[in-house]
Amino acid sequence: MYRLIYDEDGANRIFPIVKDEVSLGRTSENDVVLAHSTISRLHARIIKDENGCRIVDQDSRNGMQVNGKPVSNAPLRDGDAILLGKFPIRFSEALDQNVVVDEEPDDMASGTIIKPLSEILASLSPKDTARDDPGDKILRILSRVAEALITTQPVEGVLQTVMDLVFSYLPADRGFLMLHDPASNQLVPKIVKYRYPSKKTDEISISRTIADRVFKDHVAILTSDAKLDDRFDSKGSIMIHNIRSAMYAPLWNKDHVIGIISVDSPIQAGAFTQSDLDLFSALANLSAVAIEQASLNVKIQEEQTRRVRLERYFSPNIVNRITNAEDSATGHLIDVQEREVTVLFSDLVGFTSMSEKMKPQDIAQLLNEYFTEMIDIIFACDGTLDKYIGDCLMVVFGAPFDQPDHADRAATAAIKMRDRLREFNQSRSEGPQLLAHTGINSGSVMAGDIGSQKRKEYTVIGDAVNLAARLESDVAKADQIIIGPSTHALLKGQYELKSCGPVAIRSIEKSLHPYEVLGEKRS
Numbered sequence: 001m002y003r004l005i006y007d008e009d010g011a012n013r014i015f016p017i018v019k020d021e022v023s024l025g026r027t028s029e030n031d032v033v034l035a036h037s038t039i040s041r042l043h044a045r046i047i048k049d050e051n052g053c054r055i056v057d058q059d060s061r062n063g064m065q066v067n068g069k070p071v072s073n074a075p076l077r078d079g080d081a082i083l084l085g086k087f088p089i090r091f092s093e094a095l096d097q098n099v100v101v102d103e104e105p106d107d108m109a110s111g112t113i114i115k116p117l118s119e120i121l122a123s124l125s126p127k128d129t130a131r132d133d134p135g136d137k138i139l140r141i142l143s144r145v146a147e148a149l150i151t152t153q154p155v156e157g158v159l160q161t162v163m164d165l166v167f168s169y170l171p172a173d174r175g176f177l178m179l180h181d182p183a184s185n186q187l188v189p190k191i192v193k194y195r196y197p198s199k200k201t202d203e204i205s206i207s208r209t210i211a212d213r214v215f216k217d218h219v220a221i222l223t224s225d226a227k228l229d230d231r232f233d234s235k236g237s238i239m240i241h242n243i244r245s246a247m248y249a250p251l252w253n254k255d256h257v258i259g260i261i262s263v264d265s266p267i268q269a270g271a272f273t274q275s276d277l278d279l280f281s282a283l284a285n286l287s288a289v290a291i292e293q294a295s296l297n298v299k300i301q302e303e304q305t306r307r308v309r310l311e312r313y314f315s316p317n318i319v320n321r322i323t324n325a326e327d328s329a330t331g332h333l334i335d336v337q338e339r340e341v342t343v344l345f346s347d348l349v350g351f352t353s354m355s356e357k358m359k360p361q362d363i364a365q366l367l368n369e370y371f372t373e374m375i376d377i378i379f380a381c382d383g384t385l386d387k388y389i390g391d392c393l394m395v396v397f398g399a400p401f402d403q404p405d406h407a408d409r410a411a412t413a414a415i416k417m418r419d420r421l422r423e424f425n426q427s428r429s430e431g432p433q434l435l436a437h438t439g440i441n442s443g444s445v446m447a448g449d450i451g452s453q454k455r456k457e458y459t460v461i462g463d464a465v466n467l468a469a470r471l472e473s474d475v476a477k478a479d480q481i482i483i484g485p486s487t488h489a490l491l492k493g494q495y496e497l498k499s500c501g502p503v504a505i506r507s508i509e510k511s512l513h514p515y516e517v518l519g520e521k522r523s
Contacts, residue, residue: 038085172263235446336448341398407490439472
């Protein structure tokens with residue numbers, strides 16, 4: 001695992017490099033946000049491939065250095081000192097290790113201590129004792145640990161911080177952490193740490209009986225001399241790795257266990273005490289809370305990002321329905337699928353020539369105000385904004401959820417948009433008067449997220465879409481709403497319509513018979 005290590009506001013930060021590309025800079029859009037005056041908005045990128053990691057300067061104002069040498073593009077090695085502007089970062093490379101779960105008899109040596117978590121909690125309750133009481137010492141350490149773990153960072157960073165803290169307060173030479181995977185119902189190794197990296201081994205063994213006992217029975221285990229415990233000697237792994245003392249504890253939060261953590265020492269028998277076991281178990285408790293909080297933060301951020309993305313296209317009501325449906329067994333509703341919909345195109349008349357006489361900032365402001373007014377109406381009718389095409393709006397009714405009245409919703413929205421545009425023009429004391437022409441058509445389309453692996457957008461494609469665009473561009477005039485024959489057949493008769501007669505349309509062999517929507521019928 002590659003990671004970046006740096007200090008921020010007096011606290012140590014660890015950022016694991018899990019993506020192929022990581023951005024570093026001052027603004028919140030970056031993966032690593034560095035609030036320092038010498039850091040540019042986008043200062044640098046770290047690119048990861050099969051050859052390792054490389055840091056690339058992004059034309060930053062104050063440049064960067066690696067190991068004291070100014071660079072613009074340089075490979076990174078374990079322990080490299082990076083300087084972005086005047087902000088120091090250390091690059092670290094933790095080699096992956098294998099943790100093997102061995103099978104063995106369920107024999108327990110008499111010298112092994114098994115302690116339920118309930119006893120550990122009782123031993124940590126406040127007491128009126130001397131200041132050097134082991135419980136008081138543990139509580140003081142836990143206070144410092146809680147402060148270190150409370151900072152927001154990715155799950156991988158929390159795991160690394162947990163192991164660093166364990167090694168800070170316990171005489172461990174090696175440790176590893178495993179999390180439970182609900183899908184496979186297995187304990188999966190996540191991180192391994194050595195106090196002396198030069199003594200790394202290719203494989204670490206843990207007995208399945210121990211792992212299951214710690215995880216399922218919610219107990220912490222200490223063995224003073226693993227070589228005397230037959231249960232630890234599976235396949236000779238204790239002799240091979242020279243393990244003498246070891247501790248195991250569940251990562252627990254109340255009655256919920258998410259994994260296990262282990263430390264051992266080859267130096268001497270009895271390296272760990274019962275007090276160490278209490279501290280280790282308490283550290284596991286704080287670690288589990290921090291890991292779960294970090295995982296929850298990731299889910300919240302993913303949900304927020306997803307909602308922001310969905311809100312670009314869908315009304316709040318549709319967004320809530322999508323989210324609730326995808327949390328249930330309904331499935332992924334924005335996957336590509338065939339749907340019966342009505343498509344609306346609305347384009348401003350003569351805006352290109354009009355904009356030639358306006359300042360760019362005035363054009364942008366006018367369009368933003370106009371689109372805001374129109375989108376409010378579209379979302380009120382539960383329409384889906386497909387895209388902006390310059391000054392043109394493409395809107396879909398009937399996707400991602402079925403709407404039996406999609407044609408009526410489109411016609412109603414078009415009428416309200418025209419009325420709102422008239423009010424919009426009246427409210428503006430100066431500037432050009434805006435007029436739109438609108439084309440509407442119904443039919444079968446493919447709807448869903450379409451695009452490349454790096455970027456997809458929700459859209460609809462098909463002949464029904466193309467005809468709606470043609471009705472808007474080739475048939476509709478200023479202030480007109482033109483609907484195709486298929487939409488006309490679906491409307492329920494509450495509109496005043498006018499026949500346009502047979503009309504020849506580009507790319508369509510036969511002439512069509514569209515209609516103009518004049519308005520809703522008066523009662």
